[in-house]
Amino acid sequence: MVTSAAGLLVRLVAALCFFQYVQAKTVTYDFNVTWVTANPDGLYDRKVVGINGQWPLPVIEVDKGDQLVVNMHNGLGDKRASIHFHGMFQNGTNEMDGPSMVTQCPVSPGSSITYNFTVNQNGTYWYHCHTDYCYPDGYRQALIVHDKDAYFNDMYDEEYAITMSDWYHEMIEDITFIDKSNPTGAEPIPNAFLFNDTLNSSLSVEPGKTYLLRLINVGAFVAQYFYIEDHTFKIVEIDGVYTDATEASILYISVAQRYSVLVTMKNSTEKNYPIVTVADSQLLDTIPSDLRLNHTNWLEYNKTAAHPQATITVADASDLIPFDDMSLVPHDRMELLPEADLVIDLTVYMENLDNGADYALLNNISYTRPKVPTLFTVMSAGELATNSEVYGDYTHPMVLGHNQVVEIILNNGDGGSHPFHLHGHNFQLINRAPAYGEHFYDYADGDPVAYDPSNHTAFPKYPARRDTFVLPPQGYFVIRFVADNPGVWFFHCHIDWHLQQGLGMTLIEAPLQIQERLTIPQNHYDVCEASGVQSKGNAAGNTVDYLDLSGQNKQVAWLPAGFTAKGIVAMVFSCVSAFLGMAFISVYGASGIKMANKKRKTEKAAAEGSASTDS
Known part of the structure; x- marks a missing residue:
């Protein structure tokens, strides 16, 4: 009888597994990436990155458990490209993560690449270019993973995916940024802010229904406040992690x-209600008179009713008190991870380097691309893959042990905020100061306040988890995660301008396990060959001696401290020039005095002769 019951259980489990297998499907997208023309704010026609001749780009939609295949052909003609599936863990498929020179070579014009991975996650994500800082040129869109088992499925009737973004009229390559003419590193000011890649749009809703709104900031720079007039909502997910339903406004x-968020509609069609987005003006060095920071879109109950503008003014924006994401409780009740096996202590700095331009650094390193993608170095380095030296001095490499608990302390020595993203993981939010809300900018005008591990507020029992977390101005945050996903993972500020300046580092997680578990497809090696990028060797491209980094790409040199030999020579020549100049002035001045004296004597003699003749 026991044997029979056990056999029945085994058959039942097998049947469930088979059912799940047949339910999963392969979802394939064929993307031909080309230039198209768009004018989303109605102010300026410009080139944008389109897919299959269209912009906005297609929303990728899959069900949890599906196999996602994206065949991307680069038809841009003059730009390299890639795709990063933001928030996807890529567990076992690190080569599909997408950041160029981290996990793959850039895809050159005329080349193609295939991304192929299983989506064992749920929630709201997005995809974007991760090569040469090209996603602000339009190469970004939502990626939605539907989950038939989501705990809130029976709590809503319909759903909308909503993107918000900043928008530039100029091509990113044409904007002067890292240059001695911009020594303060002031970020370029956007020309507009978009809602679903347009302005003045409406979401059609029905009275009494509840809607799931998936909100995604796909911008390159500016954070935005979001609210709906006369409505509250319940947060049920952040960055792919389900949370207990929590009310917020x-x-x-x-x-x-x-x-x-879940939003329940009113039982009336008399009015339409503004959906309000407000750009965080604290991030902007200047605010042009023609830049609109607040925008109104609508919950449209009635097409024929008025569509009123929101009543907020720019001056009110700093008074908006947003919900603190650290207070959210994950629905799975994952507890605080134990004390860390490895603590990575970092500080953000913004510094002028030797060329006079402003750069971003973590500790003393401004991320600089290697000559070989870091994942390819792992795959070709053998046992030396556990030695961080092979990954170069300027990729800021950190080797993590398999299943270590890792804690990252990130202090901010800069007066701006920085949303940091970790590839391959979400992480627990265990400490941050100052908190969101009215105190978020408290440290901005004073001295930086660093995290003190011996004196901090209590960590939450069930910390919120997400993959992108905002570092407050001159404050800090502390996060934890388990290194249970062998791969090369980028940790970087997601303000694209700051990534250009070097605000990132590389985590090489369990490199020997990467070698055992990973197979890079031939198609990805072909991409390297077509782009002229080495697919073997250390960060300097050396395949003979992996510890010889001669010729590696280097960050711009530091400004000289005191007088260097070059400075002394320059000073000597400056002094010699000064003395020669003074001598020249003296001689020229003296000769001028002599000539003036001689002239006066001549005039005096002539005058005396004239007087003698008259008498």
Whole structure:
């Protein structure tokens, strides 16, 4: 009888597994990436990155458990490209993560690449270019993973995916940024802010229904506040992590962050209600007179009713008190991870380097691309893959042990905020100061306040988890995660301008396990060959001696401290020039005095002669 019951259980489990297998499907997208023309704000026609001749780009939609295949052909003609599936863990498929020179070579014009991985996650994500800082040129869109088992499925009737973003009229390559003419590193000011890649749009809703709104900031720079007039909502997801349904009225959504919220409609069709987005003006060095920071879109109950503008003014924006994401409780009740096996202590700095331009650094390193993608170095380095030296001095490499508990302390020595994203993981939010809300900018005008591990507030029992977390101005945050996903993972600020300046580092997680578990497809090696990028060797491209980094790409040199030999020579020549100049002035001045004296004597003699003749 026991044997019979056990056999029945085995058959039942097998049947369930088979059912899940047949339910999963392969979802394939064929993307031909080309230039198209768009004018989303109605102010300026410009080139944008389109897919299959269209912009906005297609939303990728899959069910949890599906196999996602994206065949991308680069038809841009003059730009390299890639795709990063933001928030996807890529467990076992690190080569599909997408950041160029981290896990793959850039895809050159005329080349193609295939991304192929199983989506064993749920929630709200997005995809974007991760090569040469090209996603602000339009190469970004939502990626939605539907989950038939989501705990809130029976709590809503319909759903909308909503993107918000900043928008530039100029091509990113044409904007002067890292240059001695911009020594303060002032970020370029956007020309507009978009809602679903347009302005003045409406979401059609029905009275009494509840809607799931998936909110995604796909911008390159500016965080935005979000609220709906005369409505509250319940947060049920952040960055792919389900949370206990928590009521809120205002959200602060940095670039790369996502929220899913439930909003129940009123039982009336008399009015339409403004959906309000307000750009965080604290991030902007200047605010042009023609830049609109607040925008109104609508919950449209009635097409024929008025569509009123929101009543907020720019001056009110700093008074908006957003919900604190650290207070959210994950629905799975994952507890605080134990004390860390490895603590990575970092500080953000912004510094002028030797060329006079402003750069971003973590500790003393401004991320600089290697000559070989770091994952390919792992795959070709053998046992030396556990030695961080092979990955170069300027990729800021950190080797993590398999299944270590890792804690990252990130202090901010800069007066701006920074949304940091970790590839391959979400992480627990265990400490941050100052908190969201009215105190978020408290440290901005004083001295930086660093995290003190011996004196901090209590960590939460069930910390919120997400993959993008905002570092407050001159404050800090502390996060934890388990290194249970062998791969090369980028940790970087998601303000694209700051990534250009070097605000990132590389985590090489369990490199020997990467070698055992990973197979890079031939198609990806072909991409390297077509782009002229080495697919073997250390960060300098050396395949003979992996510890010889001669010729590696280097960050710009530091400004000289005191007088260097070059400085002394320059000073000597400056002094010699000064003395020669003074001598020249003296001689020229003296000769001028002599000539003036001689002239006066001549005039005096002539005058005396004239007087003698008259007498």
